[in-house]
Amino acid sequence: MxxxxxxxxxxxxxxxxxxxxxxxxxxxxxxxxxxxxxxxxxxxxxxxxxxxxxxxxxxxxxxxxxxxxxxxxxxxxxxxxxxxxxxxxxxxxxxxxxxxxxxxxxxxxxxxxxxxxxxxxxxxxxxxxxxxVRVPPARIPVGTGRKRSGKRLLTVGTDCALGKKYTALALARALERRGVDVDFRATGQTGIMIAGGGIPMDAVVSDFEAGAAELLSPDAAEDHWDVIEGQGAITHPSYAAVSLGLLHGSQPDVFVVCHEPGRTEMLGTAGYPLTSVERIVELTIALGSRTNPAIRCGGFAFNTSALGAAEAAELMARESERLGLPVADPIRGGSAFDALVASCLA
Amino acid sequence: MxxxxxxxxxxxxxxxxxxxxxxxxxxxxxxxxxxxxxxxxxxxxxxxxxxxxxxxxxxxxxxxxxxxxxxxxxxxxxxxxxxxxxxxxxxxxxxxxxxxxxxxxxxxxxxxxxxxxxxxxxxxxxxxxxxxVRVPPARIPVGTGRKRSGKRLLTVGTDCALGKKYTALALARALERRGVDVDFRATGQTGIMIAGGGIPMDAVVSDFEAGAAELLSPDAAEDHWDVIEGQGAITHPSYAAVSLGLLHGSQPDVFVVCHEPGRTEMLGTAGYPLTSVERIVELTIALGSRTNPAIRCGGFAFNTSALGAAEAAELMARESERLGLPVADPIRGGSAFDALVASCLA
CATH class of the missing domain: 3.40.50.720 (NAD(P)-binding Rossmann-like Domain)
Known part of the structure; x- marks a missing residue:
């Protein structure tokens, strides 16, 4: 890794x-x-x-x-x-x-x-x-949509800045611990420094956005996983272009929706309400199935840093029941996070 | 104009x-x-x-x-x-x-x-x-999603290069003839030269894509229309980032779906089938309603240049019946195009 x-x-x-x-x-x-x-x-x-x-x-x-x-x-x-x-x-x-x-x-x-x-x-x-590291590589090609070999997981979100990088890093590490051949693929500046490489997706010219995402996670062995750091949100009025190009070019098999319970408005916008996690699942499948018809949601990563341990556990158990998929806080880890990892690999 | x-x-x-x-x-x-x-x-x-x-x-x-x-x-x-x-x-x-x-x-x-x-x-x-004209202006701000005054129409499409610019120009001219205060807003190089200004949306850094679209169609009088040249397609595996940023930032009240009957694959891709016009309507409303909840489809612009006049007229009448909205070829004009214009203004 x-x-x-x-x-x-x-x-x-x-x-x-x-x-x-x-x-x-x-x-x-x-x-x-x-x-x-x-x-x-x-x-x-x-x-x-x-x-x-x-x-x-x-x-x-x-x-x-x-x-x-x-x-x-x-x-x-x-x-x-x-x-x-x-x-x-x-x-x-x-x-x-x-x-x-x-x-x-x-x-x-x-x-x-x-x-x-x-x-x-x-x-x-x-x-x-x-x-x-904010400067993307020169000569990024236009995307083609060609299906690449290997497995891919993308973290998506209900907003910016709520844990998509952290979740991708935690999932990559968990996969590695299970003996999976995995690479964390970084798309933002801190992630790039951690990984030692990557592409700053928000700095790529929009015509090449999907092409950059294709370049970021190249063909790999069939049992290899790329865990790709997501950006923005597909419903963010400022940054959805980044999110959709990254989704299309990543052609993920699995995505994990990152969310911060209690956040009500999208960052930096004129009062836009946060999109629900279910709606993000719906839209991510509707759009992501274009380049990977087998795309599925592996579960949810909640940033519960504002909650106490008991309250967080109760909320995540309730939401997991409601949504029918694992909900975990990667920072808290535990069996909920193990269930999320297992669901992603299933 | x-x-x-x-x-x-x-x-x-x-x-x-x-x-x-x-x-x-x-x-x-x-x-x-x-x-x-x-x-x-x-x-x-x-x-x-x-x-x-x-x-x-x-x-x-x-x-x-x-x-x-x-x-x-x-x-x-x-x-x-x-x-x-x-x-x-x-x-x-x-x-x-x-x-x-x-x-x-x-x-x-x-x-x-x-x-x-x-x-x-x-x-x-x-x-x-x-x-x-392929160089975008410096210092494009990040989009905010703030609702702007005035009316906006965006041409979208089932693919690239099938008439989104032509349709926008024809609609802008038709509105002008009806005495509507209208501007054609150009997003590609030829359109920019025709309009004498605009923003080459495919050359904008993706983080600023929606912001560029916001800049392109500023606040205007309530009865003023901006007719905005669309780019790419929301399901194009190479260019959807451009299309979504333009859709969010344009916050259109009305969109017209441009399509070429008979085209079966998306340009420049590894054999991607063309998306249906109905699916483009669905996705455009699902995504566009984020920045304009009142978004609606005004109708369809078919590029029927490969068909004879009678065949084209028959096809468009049949499709209009099926879709429940006007279908017209802006190059052929006629009463079908008048109906499309009326539907957009309705």
Whole structure:
């Protein structure tokens, strides 16, 4: 699992292992990428680099850029965002020090590394690369709809930002534990850093969206599974184009619907009510059956972080009864999650 | 109708009138853009420019670049494609002559005008612009789903390349003739040249696809209609992302399904059967009702160019009976088309 992507996706095969840069962050929410890497790919992280003032930590050892290089790090990952997605001037000395120490820089912010002249100059001077994971590979072909070999699972959702990446990672790991030959296929910046490759689907030109998804999960052995990180929601008024291109191109055999109980409105919209999980199942089958007539729902992943354990368990049991399929919170795991995994593989 | 787009879309407001460049084309199919401009915007075309060897003509007067400029032309439109979408070297002298005569160049080919150093140099030397209509405007916002004022009609289809642009143009013209305040909103290169503005929806990054469609048909008077050129098909395994983003962002009150009877497979795919018109109606309502709960099908536009007049009329009458809505061929016009227009406005 999580091997560097094959040559077709070479543009986004990332140098590893990483040292995680946290800047001077004091808000854990801004360090989602660093914390996600530490949780999901600790073997790829040799340590962290913090600036004075930082209060957030991954718990990994604090290293200077040269110490990180000496431990085998090949890249420094900017594992923190700040408001506006920019790289503030007072971070730059450390980043240049990393380049000088022989590390490439990896980032997924709105501001591109190569647009900062000091960094571009230093990278050239030290012969290092500046890698923006928000930039899709060049020459993505138009999709064809050709059926590919191997099995595929896609996480879909009732909205953005409620656990589609986490669910895909947890399912991929669970499959691996069961001895299944599996790859997690990343479609967003944090997922790409965790996997060491992938395609930032929201940055792909729409004419090539399905083609990018086809490229992301190539032909594989018949018993191999790709577990693909979903994006957006098919009923999201802003992002459904991303979701549908990803659905068509992924041609999933199985999908899992991710949902956050209690969320009532879609993120970033003018008051759009959340779509029900049943409606998402209906639409995903109606649309996904175009490229895979055998598509089916494997179950539901609920993000119950706002609920107590007993309340969450009761809600999920009730919903599972009502929906006729397993409902589990991948973070809570347990037998409900085992049932979800079994249902996906059934 | 077809006034230059408002300032929000200034990046794609085109200088007009045009002189139409046909190169040395001998195949009418390659001159679709020039022929479309001559058919739909003759008042914007002062003449044509052909090279020795050309056998295709728009029927407009042959002019040199300076003659065209003297007649008021502000731009030369490359109205012809060739295999591969490139601009062959032997066209370049004429294009440079046009720049020298004071004309901007407009093209919509895969190869960008500005990537040809001779043209880029000449444009700078003569102070002229190279305008690629396949390049979307910068800074397209993410869609919000906010309901906009005014009425909207979107042409959708059972496949690509079967008359969505033609149908939208014909409907816009018919509405105009009935005294309706109407704008044709172009989403592809030929449509953009005809309208003098628009957004090439297939070239927009997928995260911004719905936002681009929102930008394309802004708030308007309550009795104003935007007639929006559709793209792709919601069940096309390559292009559905474009179609869904355009559908959500257009929030149409009415849609017309464009179809070519006799076509059995989707263009460019691995043998995908064409979706039925009824299924397209179902899916368009299921998905489009997200941003406009009042969405309805106004009827069907059939491309019957492969049929004789009697056969076409009989087929359309039968299908209209079966579907319970008007079916017309916009090219044939007649009372069936009047019925379609009336149904859209009903």
């Amino acid at each position: 999580n091997a560097p992507m094959e040559h077709a996706l070479g543009a986004l095969a990332l140098p590893q292992p990483y040292v995680l840069f946290l800047g001077d962050t004091t808000i854990a929410g801004f360090a989602k990428t660093a914390l996600g890497l530490k949780d999901w790919a600790p073997e790829k992280c040799v340590g962290e680099l913090r600036l004075p003032g930082a209060t957030v930590t991954t718990g990994l050892e604090a290293l200077t850029p040269s110490e990180a290089a000496a431990r085998g790090a090949r890249a420094l990952v900017i594992g923190v965002a700040n408001q506006g997605g920019v790289i503030p001037p007072h971070w730059r000395a450390s980043l240049i020090e990393a380049l000088e120490a022989g590390l490439d820089l990896i980032a997924g912010m709105h501001m591109r590394l190569s647009d900062i002249p000091e960094l571009a100059d230093a990278a050239e001077r030290f012969g290092r690369r500046l890698i923006d | 077809n006034a230059p787009m408002e300032h929000a879309l200034g990046a794609l407001a085109l200088p007009q009138p045009y002189v139409l460049f046909l190169g040395d084309t001998t195949i009418a199919g390659f001159a679709k853009t020039a022929l479309g401009l001559k058919d739909w915007a003759p008042e914007k075309c002062v003449g044509e420019l052909r090279l020795p060897g050309a056998t295709v003509t728009t029927g407009l007067e042959a002019l040199t670049p300076s003659e065209a400029a003297a007649r008021g032309a502000r731009a030369l439109v490359i109205g012809v494609a060739n295999q591969g979408g490139v601009i062959p070297p032997h066209w370049r002298a004429s294009l440079i002559e046009a720049l020298e005569a004071g004309l901007d160049l407009i093209a919509g080919m895969h190869m960008r005008l500005s990537d040809i150093p001779e043209l880029a140099d000449a444009a700078e030397r003569f102070g002229r612009r190279l305008i690629d």
